[in-house]
Amino acid sequence: MARHKTTSAAGMTRRERYDAQQRRRSLIVAASSTAIVLLAIVLLVPMAPGWEKVQKSFFNGAVLAKSFPKLLDAFLINVMIFAWSAPAIAVLGLLIALARDATAPALFPLRIFGAAFTDIFRGVPVILTVYLIGFGIPGLGLPRPWNSPYIWGSLALILTYSAYVAEIFRSGIDSVHHSQRAAALSLGLSDRQVMRDVVLPQAIRNVVPSQMNMLIALQKDVSLLSFIGPVEIFRQAGVFKSLLANFTPYVGAAIIFLAVTIPATRYADHLLARQRKERR
């Protein structure tokens, strides 16, 4: 009996032909439904009675052009605060995580401290910590430059975020299979060496995507420092709002944030997806 030939002239098997047809069909459906929704928004929203007013005060091209360069300048301050806080958070977070898992009896106080630290700073809203530290400590009458809100505001962020980052590191340490520990111990390594050389490198790698999300959140929360002084982008937008009696600068600030956070979020998602694939 002759073998059935399922390959067509184009060199595709019937399965490939079928799959290609399915792909084309779902593409067409997705494209047309998206077009309908967009069209509805574009047509219906301007029909709302207040649209003209909203457009003038939130989407004003002239105001945007005028405020945008200054907003970008102010954003540099956000970037600066972020840039010195992030490494401090990574280090402190890791230390807290290690302190919480310390088993030696002499280190018990460290363990208690670690637990208290994470409980307190995860339990208090960031803005409250920023207020308490940012106003409280300079209130001790420190001389310049030690009364700068940049220092104490950053410290508030560092403390809060370290608490979260420490918990993520701990989950990463737990995620390393106990057989890795057994293998390392069987070679004669000490507990400390096992942690440093075998467990931590794997743990850190496992939590990179989650920590990326913390970085993105931190980038946004830097704006909370505006409440205690620094004229960063959110504060700058507020200045423009008062000056020009228009909300467009806030939209400008949002655009600048999104320009940074969307690529970063996409990248974190990409890392997560890759990790899921590797685990399978």
Add this chain to the structure above:
Amino acid sequence: MAKLELRGVVKRFGDVTVCNGVDLDIEAGQMVCLIGASGGGKSTLLRCINLLEPIEDGEIRLDGEDISVPGLDPQGVRARIGMVFQNYNLFPHMTALENVMLAPRRVHRTPRDQLRPAVETLFRRFGLAERMHNYPDQLSGGQQQRVAIVRALAMRPEVMLFDEITSALDPQLVGEVLDVLLQLKQEGMTMVLATHEMGFAREAADKVCFLKAGRIVEQGPPEQLFGTPEHPETQAFLARALK
């Protein structure tokens, strides 16, 4: 005096007694195979010898010295007893070479370049010279297991423990790992194996122990244990295993 002496070793996990008074002598240069159904206590016994599990009662002596004293620092003992696991347990973030050099560097504080020649010789001896710079996930199961053996050997152990090291391998890869064991036997290594490879145990072992419910039911040279087993439980197990 035997190289390794087990006297009345008892290991419990909660209410479950996994080793229930094990007596065993392992002479220097001997290959001893532990056989028996899963759950019989073979793996746990090996983990106890390597002090990965503390024992509840009994004694384990290495060169006559009691290594099961509660409170003894296990590091020194573990550096003298190598162990290889069923699932290789290579460190995935290091190359094969780094896997092998880690423990000598940290425990014996030997610098990399001093270690390098001896380690390379080990890799060559077990046919892994081409694989030194590969990461574990770039190696086949058999290659990973051989790297794991090299990793344990790099510490120059006096005794090697093998915990069902061929159980996770594809059948065609088992041979290359068993060959390594034969090579080590020739070199006079003292070895204890937990294994399901009856054919290998019969050919290569100096002594075979049948374990059931945490006890050594019967032990002896392979001809005797496989040829003329005395205990009915041994006979029943072998009848099933060799079918």
